[in-house]
Amino acid sequence: MALLVVGSVAFDCVETPHGKVDDAMGGSASYFSYAASYFTRVRLVGVIGKDFPEKYKEVLRKRNIDMAGLQVANGKTFRWSGVYDKTMNERTTRSVELNVFADFDARIPESFRDTEYVFLANGSPVMQKRVLEQMTRMKFAVADTMNHWIQDQRPQLMELLKHIDGIVVNDEEARLLTGLTNLISAGHAIRKMGPKIVIVKKGEHGALLLGDGFFFAAPAYPLETVKDPTGAGDSFGGGMMGYLAETGDLSPANLKKAVLYGTVCASFTVEDFSLDRLQQIERRDVDTRYREFVEMLRV
Amino acid sequence: MALLVVGSVAFDCVETPHGKVDDAMGGSASYFSYAASYFTRVRLVGVIGKDFPEKYKEVLRKRNIDMAGLQVANGKTFRWSGVYDKTMNERTTRSVELNVFADFDARIPESFRDTEYVFLANGSPVMQKRVLEQMTRMKFAVADTMNHWIQDQRPQLMELLKHIDGIVVNDEEARLLTGLTNLISAGHAIRKMGPKIVIVKKGEHGALLLGDGFFFAAPAYPLETVKDPTGAGDSFGGGMMGYLAETGDLSPANLKKAVLYGTVCASFTVEDFSLDRLQQIERRDVDTRYREFVEMLRV
Numbered sequence: 085m086a087l088l089v090v091g092s093v094a095f096d097c098v099e100t101p102h103g104k105v106d107d108a109m110g111g112s113a114s115y116f117s118y119a120a121s122y123f124t125r126v127r128l129v130g131v132i133g134k135d136f137p138e139k140y141k142e143v144l145r146k147r148n149i150d151m152a153g154l155q156v157a158n159g160k161t162f163r164w165s166g167v168y169d170k171t172m173n174e175r176t177t178r179s180v181e182l183n184v185f186a187d188f189d190a191r192i193p194e195s196f197r198d199t200e201y202v203f204l205a206n207g208s209p210v211m212q213k214r215v216l217e218q219m220t221r222m223k224f225a226v227a228d229t230m231n232h233w234i235q236d237q238r239p240q241l242m243e244l245l246k247h248i249d250g251i252v253v254n255d256e257e258a259r260l261l262t263g264l265t266n267l268i269s270a271g272h273a274i275r276k277m278g279p280k281i282v283i284v285k286k287g288e289h290g291a292l293l294l295g296d297g298f299f300f301a302a303p304a305y306p307l308e309t310v311k312d313p314t315g316a317g318d319s320f321g322g323g324m325m326g327y328l329a330e331t332g333d334l335s336p337a338n339l340k341k342a343v344l345y346g347t348v349c350a351s352f353t354v355e356d357f358s359l360d361r362l363q364q365i366e367r368r369d370v371d372t373r374y375r376e377f378v379e380m381l382r383v
Numbered sequence: 384m385a386l387l388v389v390g391s392v393a394f395d396c397v398e399t400p401h402g403k404v405d406d407a408m409g410g411s412a413s414y415f416s417y418a419a420s421y422f423t424r425v426r427l428v429g430v431i432g433k434d435f436p437e438k439y440k441e442v443l444r445k446r447n448i449d450m451a452g453l454q455v456a457n458g459k460t461f462r463w464s465g466v467y468d469k470t471m472n473e474r475t476t477r478s479v480e481l482n483v484f485a486d487f488d489a490r491i492p493e494s495f496r497d498t499e500y501v502f503l504a505n506g507s508p509v510m511q512k513r514v515l516e517q518m519t520r521m522k523f524a525v526a527d528t529m530n531h532w533i534q535d536q537r538p539q540l541m542e543l544l545k546h547i548d549g550i551v552v553n554d555e556e557a558r559l560l561t562g563l564t565n566l567i568s569a570g571h572a573i574r575k576m577g578p579k580i581v582i583v584k585k586g587e588h589g590a591l592l593l594g595d596g597f598f599f600a601a602p603a604y605p606l607e608t609v610k611d612p613t614g615a616g617d618s619f620g621g622g623m624m625g626y627l628a629e630t631g632d633l634s635p636a637n638l639k640k641a642v643l644y645g646t647v648c649a650s651f652t653v654e655d656f657s658l659d660r661l662q663q664i665e666r667r668d669v670d671t672r673y674r675e676f677v678e679m680l681r682v
Contacts, residue, residue, distance in 0.1 A: 171564040265469060265471070266471075266606075267587065268605045268607050269607045272607070286588065288566070289588035289589075290588075290600070290602070292605075299605050300679065300680065301602030301603075301605070301680065303600030303602065304600075306567045306591075307567065308565055308567050308568045308571070337682075340682050341682055378682050380597070380598055380599065381599065381600065381682070383636075383639050383643060383677050383680065
């Protein structure tokens with residue numbers, strides 16, 4: 085089944101202990117859609133400025149990502165600049181220029197409205213909700229969010245939570261949203277706010293999946309070299325949602341597999357800057373690493 | 384097979400967001416031996432003062448722990464006092480009174496010297512090495528250590544590492560020992576220092592197991608209420624080593640199971656203060672939770 089993602093397409097300036105890139109291809113929808121494209125047909129809704137190069141669009145087009153929803157606005161493309169500390173677990177934002185993303189009106193093209201699987205990458209909960217209202221045959225919607233919205237648009241976020249099936253948050257966001265420090269308790273508390281499924285991303289410590297009567301914990305794939313963690317969370321989302329859309333199976337057993345596929349996609353992303361590593365691999369590489377990972381974790 | 388533990392038996396004064404205990408039964412060897420006693424015959428070597436109450440000794444005696452190696456010295460028992468922050472991930476030591484533990488000479492009773500499985504709970508690497516030298520039929524020795532020894536007795540610790548089969552460290556200790564932030568790299572670097580097996584404990588994020596050609600990551604057992612994390616690491620060690628000694632199987636597949644048994648023992652310990660929760664359970668409770676846990680993690 086097809087999968088829709090609504091999110092940012094951006095320029096990233098990133099510095100890590102392993103190097104530095106300027107104006108590299110980035111944005112939540114870019115990472116998400118690239119990772120998801122290994123599994124299913126992806127439809128992307130986002131916005132870029134006139135300055136966004138054709139070669140970056142070509143990266144997504146090569147993966148058959150449908151860009152009928154990629155608006156081109158007058159102005160500059162969203163640009164993010166950040167630096168990671170030596171542990172790679174902490175990052176500092178140097179600058180954020182929202183540019184054309186500031187006025188992003190997430191109009192879903194007519195041809196995208198019947199998409200059954202929907203991922204709302206980080207964005208305002210008001211915009212995220214507006215996306216849902218445009219969908220006609222939605223089966224499974226998952227949203228990402230961040231600290232900013234939890235703090236500044238809590239009522240709007242709480243409203244969104246009533247209308248989505250799943251949410252992806254990191255550990256800090258889970259605690260901020262619920263006021264609970266225990267992540268298991270926080271996950272269950274978020275489920276009571278609406279989503280049937282909660283995924284808590286923990287970076288190098290993997291991810292938790294909480295649902296009605298089931299729990300799963302996936303470690304991160306063990307990598308010795310992480311060059312750039314940017315996009316790990318969005319690639320995780322893309323792998324997870326891509327696998328779910330491909331299989332059309334939302335059972336707890338399949339959700340666990342989806343979390344491991346998401347983990348595998350994230351592991352490739354962080355092996356190099358931007359989407360560089362993803363562009364070197366094919367579906368069979370994803371499957372090979374997935375099988376290795378499952379074998380590693382088998383008891 | 385029998386299992387020897389050398390470590391502390393102590394009074395703990397602990398404060399957490401869930402309550403407070405004074406002069407509760409504690410110490411690495413207490414937690415370790417209690418957890419291990421579900422699996423195998425445990426031999427304990429440690430030291431207490433004249434002030435150590437009979438009822439605390441009785442707690443261990445009831446589990447058939449052989450206390451022929453528990454020396455009673457003139458003076459007071461080791462006493463630790465600490466407080467946990469509200470996340471339960473950080474703790475501050477209020478005071479440490481080593482008392483009789485300061486001059487602890489780990490003489491291994493004649494009847495204990497043929498023990499095949501040995502656990503050296505946290506202590507000076509010089510003392511730990513001296514224990515190994517007294518053993519006559521050792522098959523598998525694992526040591527715990529801490530920041531203090533890594534910083535102040537590094538040469539002695541490096542010497543010890545050459546003579547043990549496995550080491551248990553937490554994430555901070557792994558980084559301090561190797562200077563590496565990536566825990567997978569740190570684990571492999573520690574293996575190059577001597578131990579064939581490295582276990583990295585990560586608290587609420589579970590534990591990593593690294594060996595020659597194998598890797599395993601166990602999440603923490605998902606608990607919503609953690610009352611007191613004290614003794615979690617030692618109970619983990621006790622469950623892990625107890626299961627290995629019981630089965631006499633050091634294959635990678637069995638080491639993974641042992642890590643999960645250790646995790647299960649730790650999960651019971653943290654459900655209440657001191658050894659209170661451990662005293663309420665039996666082997667079948669450990670097995671039941673183990674099976675639930677394995678089922679939870681199955682993909």
